[in-house]
Amino acid sequence: MKLYKVALAPNPTKVMLYIAEREELGTQMDIEQITVNTVKGRHREPEHLARNPFGTLPVLELDDGSYLVESLAVIQYLEDKFPEDAILAGTPEDRGRARDVERIVDVRVAGPMGGYGHATKSPLGLPPDPERAAQLKTSMQIPLDYLENLLSDDRPLLLGDRVSIADCTLQASLQFMRFIEVDLFGDRPLLRQWDERYRDRPAAKAVLKW
Ligand SMILES: N[C@@H](CCC(=O)N[C@@H](CS)C(=O)NCC(=O)O)C(=O)O
Secondary structure: EEEOEEEEHHHHHHHHHHHHHHHHHHOOOEEEEEOOOOOOOOHHHHHHHHHHOOOOOOEOOOOOOOOOOOOOHHHHHHHHHHOOOOOOOOOOHHHHHHHHHHHHHHHHHHHHHHHHHHHHHHOOOOOOOOHHHHHHHHHHHHHHHHHHHHHHHHHOOOEEOOOOOOHHHHHHHHHHHHOOOOOOOOHHHHHHHHHHHHHHOOOHHOHHHH
């Protein structure tokens, strides 16, 4: 298999963190990782559009030559492909909660964070949009409070002791925020402690550049 990715971008980084976490848990996936240079616009060129007509990253090329082009679908595929020590584990209730938090992080925090970043200090050179940035910042307050509250029972990671897809997703977005020097956590000490703890993990050290 091949993972087409680019450093810094949140959706590829989330998959890279997931793969690194699985490798730490002992699963060798043997996925070749190939960088597509988005600064040079390679993701908009025919070679990449043949893999993914939407021109986005990540893309996972399967052994049969077909492609998956959605980051969560890539992770879920790898969970199914390598079920031993899969990250999504436990009772139906555990799995339901893990999926719930993953969706909350992705839809209500990671998406708006990316939008906020591009509306304020876009590394792609998009024009600043203060009104949109303010709306996105407001929309993130209840979800961030929700995550802060999750951590109030002293759990080390978002779902407890075991790393989750939600941890990978949130950290991938935070790397982007660090790169553009934006901090959206506000007065949420437990999220800040989680961030430090997560960045100390071997998987994070292996993947994160910022
Ligand atoms: N829903 C897709 C979104 C993928 C996405 O938007 N990737 C960004 C990087 S984080 C990208 O490739 N942006 C380049 C572009 O849209 O031109 C997923 O989860 O994989």
